[in-house]
Amino acid sequence: MMTKPTVPGPDPHTRTPKFKLPPLACDAHTHIFGPGSKYPYVGSYIPPDAPLEDFVKLHKVLGIGRAVIVNASVHGTDNSVALDAIKVSEGRFRAVANLDGAITEKGLQELHDGGFRGCRFNFVRHLGGTPDMKVFHRIVDMVAALNWHIDLHFDAIDLPDYADLLAKLSVRYTIDHMGRVKAADGLDRLPFRTLIELMQRDEKCWVKVSGCERVTSMGPPFTDAVPFAKKICETAPDRVIWGTDWPHPNVKAMPNDGDLVDLIPLFAPDPAIQQKILVDNPARLFDFDSK
Structure with a gap:
């Protein structure tokens, strides 16, 4: 028997955006959830299915x-939902x-060959908070050999x-998600200043201008997040990527993805x-042009 979802699903009525994306535009932070009958949910929340189709x-x-x-x-360390989609x-x-x-190393190579x-x-x-840092450093050393990057999800504070x-x-x-800063705090609070300083002094630092619906303090249409994204893009435009974060688990106000594109x-x-x-x-960053 399927477990009842504990978070809402995405807006099913995606609006066609006014802004036309360039050819090969990449949604660089997005998810596929389930279906749970094939890819079981094991995380701290249960989403409704948001499958490949x-x-x-x-x-x-x-x-x-x-x-x-x-x-x-929600899928733990079972990466098969993404492997199968690729x-x-x-x-x-x-x-x-x-x-x-x-x-x-063998398992890591299999993921690399599969498109990770x-x-x-x-x-x-x-x-869950801070991971086991011994494991963290071991994995960082392992993925370095494959020229992978690591993706980090923090609370702004x-x-x-x-x-x-x-x-x-x-x-x-x-x-x-721009460090999950809070728009109401403004551009001068320490978490956002830290993010900008990292971008300025560390060539290894990339930032995702995603999650406007998480940064916002005002809700839709999330324009109070725009100054933060703008500052990030101006700081290091060669190390910024964008994503929808679809299907938007654990948000206070569910966005329409067409609005996020705009x-x-x-x-x-x-x-x-x-x-x-x-x-x-x-x-x-993701080696798209390789075979």
């Missing part, structure tokens, strides 16, 4: 050509894995405490910057 329909409406599937905590994507998908201390180019660590409190650790990493790293020209009005964050940067 819905994922493909969404991207067709939005005009997205490539995608990076971040294997979400197999049928004709080179349009890459993925970011969830790993634990049991991963072997990074692994994720959750530090956010509602998803904790980001300053990890700044020194991040600067000392031997691999590139991405910070999810925020892009507000925080990145220059077509040259749009090309970087939507096409060129994700192609480079």
Whole structure:
């Protein structure tokens, strides 16, 4: 018997955005959930199914050509939902894995051959907090040999405490959802200043201008998140990527993904910057052009 979902699903009526994405635009932070009957849910919350067919329909409406599937905590360290999606994507998908201390070099190579180019660590409190740091450092050393990056999910309040650790990493790293800063706090609070300082001084630091619906303090249409995304894009335009975060688990206000696309020209009005964050940067970070 299927367990009843504990979080709401995405808006099923995706609006066609006014902003036309460039060819090969990449949704560089998105998820596939289930179906639970095939890919069981084991995380701290139970989502409604958001399967591959819905994922493909969404991207067709939005005009997205490539995608990076971040294997979400609801599937634990079973990365098969993303592996299976990549197999049928004709080179349009890459993925970011969830790993634990049991991963072997052979297992890592199998993921690499399957289209994975990074692994994720959750530090956010509602998803379990700080990981085992011995395992963290061991995995960082392992993925470095494959030129992977690590994807890091923090609560904004904790980001300053990890700044020194991040600067000392031997691999590139991405910070999810603009560091989950709070728009009401403004641009001058320590967590956001820390994020910008990392981007300025550390060439390994990449940031995702995703999660406007998480950063917002005002709710839809989430425009109070725009100044944060704009500052990030201006700081290091060669190390910024964008994503929908579909199907938006654990948000206070469920966005329509068409509205999220229409925020892009507000925080990145220059077509040259749009090309970087939507096409060129994700192609480079996720090795899209390799066979």
